[in-house]
Amino acid sequence: MKKMLSNPVFWRGAASIAVFLIVWEIGARSKQWMAPEAFAPLKELLGAMGFKKDYLPWIGAVPAPSAVLKSWLTVLGDLSYWQSWYMSFFRVMSGFIAAMLIGIPFGLSLAVSRVAHGIGFPVFEVLRPIPPLAWVPASIIFWPTQESAIAFITFLGAFFTIVINVLGGARSIDVRYFQAAQSMGSSRWDIFRRVILPGTLPSIVVGSAVGMGITWEVVVAAEMISGGGSQVGGTSGGGLGFFIWNSYVGGSYEQIVVGMISIGIAGYASSELLRWGGRYATPWLKVR
Amino acid sequence: MSEAAPALPPIVPGEILVQGVSKSYGAARFRKEVVRECSFAIERAKLTVMVGPSGCGKSTLIRLLAGFEQPTEGTVTLDGAPITGPNRDRLVLFQETALFPWMTTWENILYGPRARGELSRETAEFGEFLLAKVGLQDFRDKYPGQLSGGMQRRAELARAMINNPKVMILDEPFRGLDAMTKELMWEYYSRLYEENRRTNFFVTTDIDEAVFLADRVLVMSNIPTQVRAVIEVDLPRPRRLSDLVESDRANDIKKQALSILHAEAMRSFSRGSKAAADFVDAYLKRASRA
Numbered sequence: 001m002k003k004m005l006s007n008p009v010f011w012r013g014a015a016s017i018a019v020f021l022i023v024w025e026i027g028a029r030s031k032q033w034m035a036p037e038a039f040a041p042l043k044e045l046l047g048a049m050g051f052k053k054d055y056l057p058w059i060g061a062v063p064a065p066s067a068v069l070k071s072w073l074t075v076l077g078d079l080s081y082w083q084s085w086y087m088s089f090f091r092v093m094s095g096f097i098a099a100m101l102i103g104i105p106f107g108l109s110l111a112v113s114r115v116a117h118g119i120g121f122p123v124f125e126v127l128r129p130i131p132p133l134a135w136v137p138a139s140i141i142f143w144p145t146q147e148s149a150i151a152f153i154t155f156l157g158a159f160f161t162i163v164i165n166v167l168g169g170a171r172s173i174d175v176r177y178f179q180a181a182q183s184m185g186s187s188r189w190d191i192f193r194r195v196i197l198p199g200t201l202p203s204i205v206v207g208s209a210v211g212m213g214i215t216w217e218v219v220v221a222a223e224m225i226s227g228g229g230s231q232v233g234g235t236s237g238g239g240l241g242f243f244i245w246n247s248y249v250g251g252s253y254e255q256i257v258v259g260m261i262s263i264g265i266a267g268y269a270s271s272e273l274l275r276w277g278g279r280y281a282t283p284w285l286k287v288r
Numbered sequence: 289m290s291e292a293a294p295a296l297p298p299i300v301p302g303e304i305l306v307q308g309v310s311k312s313y314g315a316a317r318f319r320k321e322v323v324r325e326c327s328f329a330i331e332r333a334k335l336t337v338m339v340g341p342s343g344c345g346k347s348t349l350i351r352l353l354a355g356f357e358q359p360t361e362g363t364v365t366l367d368g369a370p371i372t373g374p375n376r377d378r379l380v381l382f383q384e385t386a387l388f389p390w391m392t393t394w395e396n397i398l399y400g401p402r403a404r405g406e407l408s409r410e411t412a413e414f415g416e417f418l419l420a421k422v423g424l425q426d427f428r429d430k431y432p433g434q435l436s437g438g439m440q441r442r443a444e445l446a447r448a449m450i451n452n453p454k455v456m457i458l459d460e461p462f463r464g465l466d467a468m469t470k471e472l473m474w475e476y477y478s479r480l481y482e483e484n485r486r487t488n489f490f491v492t493t494d495i496d497e498a499v500f501l502a503d504r505v506l507v508m509s510n511i512p513t514q515v516r517a518v519i520e521v522d523l524p525r526p527r528r529l530s531d532l533v534e535s536d537r538a539n540d541i542k543k544q545a546l547s548i549l550h551a552e553a554m555r556s557f558s559r560g561s562k563a564a565a566d567f568v569d570a571y572l573k574r575a576s577r578a
Binding site for chain 1: 376382
């Protein structure tokens with residue numbers, strides 16, 4: 001803790017966040033910054049460029065950080081807010097873990113087996129460019145429950161990234177390692193276990209970290225589109241995405257921002273967890 | 289580690305014969321011949337050094353000796369048996385380190401025995417012995433990324449020696465080391481060879497290195513590779529670098545090798561080879577120093 005307080009990196013970060021909040025607070029309270037009126041002198045110029053004054057953004061319409069904080073404090077005691085956290089986390093984790101469990105072996109098999117690559121890769125490459133959100137309608141039809149549809153879309157978000165990284169990682173292992181292993185009498189299985197697997201591990205970690213980020217993006221959007229899933233069944237709280245959407249529909253603008261920041265924190269926490277796990281799994285990288 | 293060395297496996301030096309070997313890559317019109325009707329012997333219990341201009345196909349020859357590739361024509365045999373694939377009886381030390389970055393020094397050294405399911409108390413003791421031999425006891429649990437270039441080379445020597453190969457093949461192993469470390473490695477490697485007299489095949493572009501280490505020097509031609517000359521290096525062992533600098537015999541041998549290489553380089557220089565041009569540069573620098 002003491003070390004952190006004496007670290008300039010920490011203070012730079014803290015200062016940057018503080019300045020951001022102060023500017024936002026002043027801007028939101030002034031009711032003048034970027035208000036449509038402020039652009040009056042430029043009106044003709046903007047008009048000539050095809051802008052109408054109504055189209056311009058207005059920071060005064062956004063709730064100030066102090067208002068957001070106040071709203072947050074009231075929400076903190078609300079069970080449904082925490083339920084939203086839980087739901088989103090649950091969906092992210094189930095989709096993400098499924099993506100790892102299926103994606104890593106699939107990527108490895110594409111890398112080591114020409115047959116698997118020949119059969120699996122074309123289909124994979126056709127499906128890969130389809131954005132996860134384009135899968136929403138199809139998954140709602142396909143999966144029996146909305147919950148499983150959301151989990152599936154989350155899964156897709158991480159799956160393709162993980163597979164591509166595993167495949168690329170395994171392919172880029174230096175041929176000298178294989179030659180050395182072969183010369184020393186390694187069997188195919190031994191090479192897989194002690195050369196390919198550890199050699200791919202750094203890429204698995206990177207792919208998972210990127211996949212995790214995508215998972216959060218996808219889960220929130222999926223929750224908004226599908227209306228938050230299981231609230232029909234009586235359980236309140238359809239995830240953080242639904243929390244935001246609900247706040248918007250209910251006109252509680254402070255809560256929108258509360259939801260957004262919550263997702264930021266949740267995403268950061270999951271990435272940090274993953275980085276920690278990654279460092280633990282690849283101890284040889286940190287010594288460089 | 290103990291002074292009373294563990295029962296070490298006996299060293300059985302092998303002999304490799306390369307007979308009429310050619311190797312080309314690519315098909316038909318784009319075919320490029322890298323090695324042409326090349327014949328030489330890597331004699332039993334001797335340290336044979338191959339020198340040649342860079343890009344002359346030495347690495348191709350190494351891949352053939354190691355069994356990673358097969359010759360287009362001709363035969364490569366170890367103690368009379370044709371080489372069909374990679375095997376622990378011919379181990380290669382590559383140009384850049386091929387230590388597994390994800391294994392500690394100790395795990396790297398034990399890789400071979402573990403891969404073959406031969407890990408016993410004896411092999412572990414042998415491993416300890418080799419670890420001490422290469423002076424890395426204090427680095428046993430470090431990863432290769434934590435070792436200096438010279439240490440990596442020594443760790444790799446130990447990783448090869450634990451498999452007790454019949455022939456050790458070294459492909460410019462000390463390239464990229466700083467001058468000081470390089471000379472230390474020469475002396476170290478030379479002592480190691482003098483102790484165990486395993487068959488060693490050492491490839492380099494550095495004539496000083498070749499003459500200091502070798503029992504026999506094979507001087508190679510430019511691509512397509514052939515042996516231009518074989519020079520017996522009859523300098524007494526054990527050798528020390530300081531002795532070598534003053535030795536007239538050593539300088540004679542160097543000059544002899546250089547003049548052959550020079551002729552070779554000039555020949556292909558007139559054909560406009562980039563590798564040869566580089567080599568002429570290097571040669572001129574060296575000649576002005578001598």
